[in-house]
Amino acid sequence: MLDADFFRRWMTATAASVDREAERLTALDSPIGDADHGSNLQRGFRAVAATLEKEAPQTPGAVLMLAGRQLISTVGGASGPLYGTLLRRTGKALGDAAEVDAQGLADALRTGVDAVMQLGGAAPGDKTMIDALVPAVDALGESFAAARTAAEEGALATTPLQARKGRASYLGERSIGHQDPGATSSALLIAALAEAAGE
Amino acid sequence: MASPTGGDEKLVGIVLVSHSAAVAASVAELAKGLAGGGTTAPVAPAGGIEGGGFGTSAELISAAAAAVDRGAGVAVLTDLGSAVLTVKALLAEGDELPAGTRLVDAPFVEGAVAAVVTASTGADLAAVEAAAADAYSYRKV
Numbered sequence: 001m002l003d004a005d006f007f008r009r010w011m012t013a014t015a016a017s018v019d020r021e022a023e024r025l026t027a028l029d030s031p032i033g034d035a036d037h038g039s040n041l042q043r044g045f046r047a048v049a050a051t052l053e054k055e056a057p058q059t060p061g062a063v064l065m066l067a068g069r070q071l072i073s074t075v076g077g078a079s080g081p082l083y084g085t086l087l088r089r090t091g092k093a094l095g096d097a098a099e100v101d102a103q104g105l106a107d108a109l110r111t112g113v114d115a116v117m118q119l120g121g122a123a124p125g126d127k128t129m130i131d132a133l134v135p136a137v138d139a140l141g142e143s144f145a146a147a148r149t150a151a152e153e154g155a156l157a158t159t160p161l162q163a164r165k166g167r168a169s170y171l172g173e174r175s176i177g178h179q180d181p182g183a184t185s186s187a188l189l190i191a192a193l194a195e196a197a198g199e
Numbered sequence: 200m201a202s203p204t205g206g207d208e209k210l211v212g213i214v215l216v217s218h219s220a221a222v223a224a225s226v227a228e229l230a231k232g233l234a235g236g237g238t239t240a241p242v243a244p245a246g247g248i249e250g251g252g253f254g255t256s257a258e259l260i261s262a263a264a265a266a267v268d269r270g271a272g273v274a275v276l277t278d279l280g281s282a283v284l285t286v287k288a289l290l291a292e293g294d295e296l297p298a299g300t301r302l303v304d305a306p307f308v309e310g311a312v313a314a315v316v317t318a319s320t321g322a323d324l325a326a327v328e329a330a331a332a333d334a335y336s337y338r339k340v
């Protein structure tokens with residue numbers, strides 16, 4: 001069973017990973033975006049880690065709700081409301097249970113991913129974070145490690161796609177050949193989930 | 200289109216969300232200027248991120264909406280991607296923006312002028328929204 005401590009570890013591991021990878025995320029965002037994805041997410045997840053340390057919410061749902069709120073209020077770019085919505089809707093779906101099982105998390109995360117698709121209007125294949133998150137959620141029923149692999153493969157598979165959402169979509173065919181920064185950061189989030197689970 | 204609802208104190212508020220502080224402030228100034236003399240609806244810019252720089256700040260948006268809320272609703276107009284998504288996310292939160300706050304689907308500059316002029320007549324939120332959205336139908340060529 002997964003308790004609030006597990007979810008705090010997930011968020012802390014994500015913050016550490018985003019810190020390590022911020023420059024790479026921004027480099028990926030340079031040719032097709034506005035070159036701020038790494039620094040924006042770094043600001044957001046640093047705020048998440050600081051807030052969780054201070055407030056120590058007691059349930060899995062409360063951890064994700066608080067983290068999502070921090071992202072919406074601190075990121076400054078589109079990834080704030082998108083990741084914020086992902087975590088808040090996932091947290092809300094978990095309710096106020098003290099512990100959840102892996103299947104419960106998978107179901108809740110699917111609710112969160114659906115909410116992100118609705119907010120941003122993106123579908124699989126649009127070269128967005130959805131291309132990493134949907135396969136990850138599909139694989140989560142199997143294992144955390146399988147979800148990590150699926151997210152990483154999903155992020156790599158965005159390279160040949162033409163962007164249909166966000167700033168990159170203005171580039172048309174010139175967006176082809178670049179890995180999507182949002183799908184890449186989503187793969188970091190899922191990898192941190194596997195790390196928190198010790199897989 | 201404009202349906203006066205009574206006292207001047209009950210005007211619809213307008214929030215202008217841009218990635219740029221200068222753009223939001225200038226469009227607010229332009230819209231107020233074109234609304235003419237007399238009572239002008241409350242307008243607040245929410246541009247850029249705190250401390251400067253391009254982007255969208257949830258804090259600035261919430262503060263701007265609170266500042267223009269007179270109890271008659273608040274119309275929020277936005278420019279690009281993250282401005283739209285942040286307002287939608289705040290609306291989904293439920294308690295971050297005043298009751299009766301609405302994201303208006305309209306072009307930023309033209310919609311802002313239409314919204315402020317209409318709100319300044321005492322029109323209700325639906326009429327302000329319709330006037331702003333109608334700005335899309337004005338073709339330039």
